[in-house]
Amino acid sequence: MKIFYAIQATGNGHISRAQQLYPYLKKFGEVDFFLSGNNASLDINLPIKFKSEGCSLHYSKCGGLNYWDIVKNVKPKQIYKDAEILPLKNYDVVINDFDSITSLACKMQKVHSVQFGHQASFQSPLTPRPNKKNLMGEMILKHYAPSPKNIGLHFDKYDDFIFPPVIKxxxxxxxxxxxxxxxxxxxxxxxxxxxxxxxxxxxxxxxxxxxxxxxxxxxxxxxxxxxxxxxxxxxxxxxxxxxxxxxxxxxxxxxxxxxxxxxxxxxxxxxxxxxxxxxxxxxxxxxxxxxxxxxxxxxxxxxSPIKYPVMKANNIPETLQFLFDTYNDK
The missing domain is CATH 3.40.50.2000 (Glycogen Phosphorylase B;)
Incomplete structure (x- = not known):
C-alpha cells in the first residue's frame, strides 16, 4: 500500500504528530509526506517527498495574528499549480492533516481522502466553541481542507469520530x-x-x-x-x-x-x-x-490547586486501523 500524508506546517504540532505516527504507518505500507507551509521550527525526521510554501501564519509582536502578512504572502497561482502536480493518483490512501493544497488536489484529480487530526474534530457541532462564535473562523475550520471522511483528535470524545490525542x-x-x-x-x-x-x-x-x-x-x-x-x-x-x-x-x-x-x-x-x-x-x-x-x-x-481530569493517550494502532477501514468504506 502507498500512503500519501499531508502535513500542515503552520506550527510544530502537526509535524510532531506525524513523527509519532510514522513508525505505525509504515506497518500499513510505504509512506510519502507532503509538507505545506513554513512556520514550523522543529527538525523534521520524516521522508518529505513533496513541499509547498502553502499558507503560513504570521504573528504580531505580542500574542496575536498578523492577518495582513498572512494574506500578502499567499500565492494563489502557485497553490493551484502545486495542487495540480501532486501525483495523488499514484497512492492508495491520502491522509490530510488540514492542508488546503491536498484538499484542492483531491478535488481537481477526483481522488478520495480522509482528514485526520485535531482540526477534523471541528466538523462536529458538539466540539466546544467559545460563547461567541466567529463566522469566518467556523468557515475556515469547516471548509479550509474538506475531505469526504473525517477522523478527529481532541481532549475528549465529543463525537463518535473523535479520538484521544496522539502523545509522543x-x-x-x-x-x-x-x-x-x-x-x-x-x-x-x-x-x-x-x-x-x-x-x-x-x-x-x-x-x-x-x-x-x-x-x-x-x-x-x-x-x-x-x-x-x-x-x-x-x-x-x-x-x-x-x-x-x-x-x-x-x-x-x-x-x-x-x-x-x-x-x-x-x-x-x-x-x-x-x-x-x-x-x-x-x-x-x-x-x-x-x-x-x-x-x-x-x-x-x-x-491554585489543579483538578484536571486524567488525559488518555491515543491507542495509535487501533486509531489507524479505524482510519484505513473508514477510508476503504467509500
Missing amino acids: DEIVNANPKNKEHITVYLPSFQQDCLEKAFNRLPNLSFHWFLNGIQTKYTDKNITYYPVNQAYFNKSLINCEGIITGGGFETPSEALFLGKKILSIPIRKHYEQECNAAALKKLGVPVLYDVGNDFDLIIENWLD
Whole structure:
C-alpha cells in the first residue's frame, strides 16, 4: 500500500504528530509526506517527498495574528499549480492533516481522502466553541481542507469520530517529576513582551522556548532554549507547570503528565479560542490578554490547586486501523 500524508506546517504540532505516527504507518505500507507551509521550527525526521510554501501564519509582536502578512504572502497561482502536480493518483490512501493544497488536489484529480487530526474534530457541532462564535473562523475550520471522511483528535470524545490525542512515546513512558521550574512555549510572543514580568518573579525559574534562540543560555531567572524536541520534552516532564498558547498537542501532553497549565490563546485565532473553551471545561485557567499584572497572575496560578481530569493517550494502532477501514468504506 502507498500512503500519501499531508502535513500542515503552520506550527510544530502537526509535524510532531506525524513523527509519532510514522513508525505505525509504515506497518500499513510505504509512506510519502507532503509538507505545506513554513512556520514550523522543529527538525523534521520524516521522508518529505513533496513541499509547498502553502499558507503560513504570521504573528504580531505580542500574542496575536498578523492577518495582513498572512494574506500578502499567499500565492494563489502557485497553490493551484502545486495542487495540480501532486501525483495523488499514484497512492492508495491520502491522509490530510488540514492542508488546503491536498484538499484542492483531491478535488481537481477526483481522488478520495480522509482528514485526520485535531482540526477534523471541528466538523462536529458538539466540539466546544467559545460563547461567541466567529463566522469566518467556523468557515475556515469547516471548509479550509474538506475531505469526504473525517477522523478527529481532541481532549475528549465529543463525537463518535473523535479520538484521544496522539502523545509522543517520550511523554507516555516518562516518569514525571516536579523540579520547580516553569516551562514557557508561546511562539506568538517575542522576548521583550514577557521578559520583564518573568524577571519580577526572581524566586521562580523559567525555561523559555523561543524561536531564534540558537544555543541554550541563562540570564537571571530565565533559561532560554531553542525550539528543540528533546530539550522541550525534558523540561515539560520535570516542570511544575507550563505557560503555553491555545494549541492542542502541548496542552494534551501537559494534561497527560498532570502538569499545571496556564493557556494564553493567540489573539484572533479562532481555533485556539475553541481549544481554550475546551480547556476551560477541563478546569484549565485561560488568559486572553497579558497586562502589567502578568507576574501576579502567574503567582496566583501556581498557588491554585489543579483538578484536571486524567488525559488518555491515543491507542495509535487501533486509531489507524479505524482510519484505513473508514477510508476503504467509500
